[in-house]
Amino acid sequence: MSPARTTAGAPISSIGRGIAVLGCFNERRRALTLSELSEKSLLPMSSTHRVVAELVTGGFLVRGSDRRYRIGTRVWSIGQLAPVSDQLRHRALPTLARLYEETGENITLAVLDRGQALYVDRIGGERSVHTASRAGGHLPLHTTGVGKVLLAWQSPEAIEKYLSRPLTRTTPYSIVDPVKLKTELVETKNRGYAVARQESTAGNGSVAVPILRGGRCVAAVGVVAHLTHMDIPRLVEVLQQAADSIRKELEDDH
Amino acid sequence: MSPARTTAGAPISSIGRGIAVLGCFNERRRALTLSELSEKSLLPMSSTHRVVAELVTGGFLVRGSDRRYRIGTRVWSIGQLAPVSDQLRHRALPTLARLYEETGENITLAVLDRGQALYVDRIGGERSVHTASRAGGHLPLHTTGVGKVLLAWQSPEAIEKYLSRPLTRTTPYSIVDPVKLKTELVETKNRGYAVARQESTAGNGSVAVPILRGGRCVAAVGVVAHLTHMDIPRLVEVLQQAADSIRKELEDDH
DNA sequence: AGTAGAGTTCCGGTCATTGGAACCTAATTT
DNA sequence: AAATTAGGTTCCAATGACCGGAACTCTACT
Numbered sequence: 001m002s003p004a005r006t007t008a009g010a011p012i013s014s015i016g017r018g019i020a021v022l023g024c025f026n027e028r029r030r031a032l033t034l035s036e037l038s039e040k041s042l043l044p045m046s047s048t049h050r051v052v053a054e055l056v057t058g059g060f061l062v063r064g065s066d067r068r069y070r071i072g073t074r075v076w077s078i079g080q081l082a083p084v085s086d087q088l089r090h091r092a093l094p095t096l097a098r099l100y101e102e103t104g105e106n107i108t109l110a111v112l113d114r115g116q117a118l119y120v121d122r123i124g125g126e127r128s129v130h131t132a133s134r135a136g137g138h139l140p141l142h143t144t145g146v147g148k149v150l151l152a153w154q155s156p157e158a159i160e161k162y163l164s165r166p167l168t169r170t171t172p173y174s175i176v177d178p179v180k181l182k183t184e185l186v187e188t189k190n191r192g193y194a195v196a197r198q199e200s201t202a203g204n205g206s207v208a209v210p211i212l213r214g215g216r217c218v219a220a221v222g223v224v225a226h227l228t229h230m231d232i233p234r235l236v237e238v239l240q241q242a243a244d245s246i247r248k249e250l251e252d253d254h
Numbered sequence: 255m256s257p258a259r260t261t262a263g264a265p266i267s268s269i270g271r272g273i274a275v276l277g278c279f280n281e282r283r284r285a286l287t288l289s290e291l292s293e294k295s296l297l298p299m300s301s302t303h304r305v306v307a308e309l310v311t312g313g314f315l316v317r318g319s320d321r322r323y324r325i326g327t328r329v330w331s332i333g334q335l336a337p338v339s340d341q342l343r344h345r346a347l348p349t350l351a352r353l354y355e356e357t358g359e360n361i362t363l364a365v366l367d368r369g370q371a372l373y374v375d376r377i378g379g380e381r382s383v384h385t386a387s388r389a390g391g392h393l394p395l396h397t398t399g400v401g402k403v404l405l406a407w408q409s410p411e412a413i414e415k416y417l418s419r420p421l422t423r424t425t426p427y428s429i430v431d432p433v434k435l436k437t438e439l440v441e442t443k444n445r446g447y448a449v450a451r452q453e454s455t456a457g458n459g460s461v462a463v464p465i466l467r468g469g470r471c472v473a474a475v476g477v478v479a480h481l482t483h484m485d486i487p488r489l490v491e492v493l494q495q496a497a498d499s500i501r502k503e504l505e506d507d508h
Numbered sequence: 509a510g511t512a513g514a515g516t517t518c519c520g521g522t523c524a525t526t527g528g529a530a531c532c533t534a535a536t537t538t
Numbered sequence: 539a540a541a542t543t544a545g546g547t548t549c550c551a552a553t554g555a556c557c558g559g560a561a562c563t564c565t566a567c568t
């Protein structure tokens with residue numbers, strides 16, 4: 001029959017297919033049927049069936065009583081060994097908790113991952129506003145404080161590359177003009193912190209600062225709050241202290 | 255050339271090989287070289303090289319500047335979608351935090367996973383003793399409080415199956431005699447809680463209770479403390495309250 | 509310069525993988 | 539109750555992706 005390359009545009013290895021199936025899951029879709037997986041992974045039903053069966057055997061997928069597939073415990077378990085969880089998340093946690101105590105607002109920690117802001121941790125939610133970010137979730141780089149920070153400290157080439165692709169509009173306030181965004185990024189890097197106003201969620205704003213190691217921005221810490229609550233100078237101060245504290249924590253060993 | 259089945263005993267699919275490589279990583283070995291992966295996965299170097307390259311392309315592995323491979327951010331990200339993290343962990347967290355406030359000791363939450371106790375969460379460590387358990391890590395079922403609970407509430411057949419295989423000895427106090435362990439499990443289920451005394455770590459003991467849903471034990475909550483600090487009746491009381499609280503939390507929506 | 513070890517590339521043979529088609533099952537409609 | 543639909547599973551012939559031994563390159567250490 002036709003080779004693997006016919007279905008999708010490029011040839012995909014067996015392992016690539018497995019990853020493609022696992023990649024169909026996201027925060028909105030945590031339980032998928034075989035048909036849904038077939039549709040989203042762009043694989044034929046019979047191939048999806050086989051791949052899924054192999055992933056189930058390996059503990060990477062589980063089939064619920066509702067006939068839907070979910071990410072298996074084993075993926076979570078192995079994922080705990082990723083440096084982002086093992087090194088960054090665990091070391092930053094106490095500082096983030098302190099930051100939450102000081103501000104009473106949502107605290108987020110994010111890293112750059114595959115062209116998006118990956119939320120490594122999020123503390124808060126009870127006393128503060130509801131946010132779109134969730135630990136493990138991705139958001140665009142240009143609509144949030146932490147995203148702008150992560151992008152602004154990238155190399156000029158990487159920034160240009162990001163600007164060359166169309167910028168998604170999440171809210172009416174999202175900056176989707178590459179020229180305006182570039183100005184915003186330059187300003188962000190110059191002053192040392194980023195601000196976003198209703199660019200990701202209506203009514204919410206965010207302030208974020210980089211965690212720098214050897215000139216590289218390895219992560220960003222941010223505060224998400226109701227736009228009217230935001231005392232930017234004060235938030236920047238506590239955030240910079242926190243970023244410094246996390247940086248030192250990361251330096252301690254290794 | 256010889257087929258896939260020659261190297262290992264049974265034939266392994268390509269996806270199975272990928273999972274085998276990812277499975278080489280654990281808490282003790284978070285950064286592995288290609289040779290180490292080849293040795294541990296039982297795959298030839300050239301095959302390992304190809305599989306690893308595919309996993310790197312998919313974002314499931316990353317190669318550090320030290321030429322060692324680590325679990326990629328993407329595995330962590332996808333793993334966050336697993337029910338164990340998404341449902342159990344997040345819902346139980348506030349209760350576990352409260353339990354920690356009340357006792358000042360290490361609090362653990364574990365589920366049964368592949369014949370071992372999988373530690374879903376662990377709170378404490380500053381005021382209390384140092385423990386072997388870590389979120390994402392596995393420990394044997396017969397050497398810890400949570401493990402005994404998870405095993406005791408299994409079906410008689412599952413218990414027999416576990417007892418039929420040799421029981422690992424972690425400390426001189428570990429129960430490795432199947433007959434003794436069986437008695438211990440019956441007693442555990444009758445009284446509703448499990449106790450372990452230096453069976454996993456010297457000097458430490460643990461008490462644990464089940465979180466039951468529809469007669470099934472879906473998880474276990476436990477306290478790990480210095481043997482001399484353990485006020486068992488009091489710990490059982492607060493643990494049972496906590497288990498009840500988590501059970502209600504899980505019932506709330508689906 | 510020499511050596512050892514780790515990592516990478518090459519390549520022919522072959523069998524695991526592939527996907528269309530047929531089949532089965534459960535749910536919904538007529 | 540029969541018919542229909544959708545979702546899921548099994549079958550199977552064809553084939554090219556995968557396999558791993560061997561050769562090669564690179565790095566580190568003597």
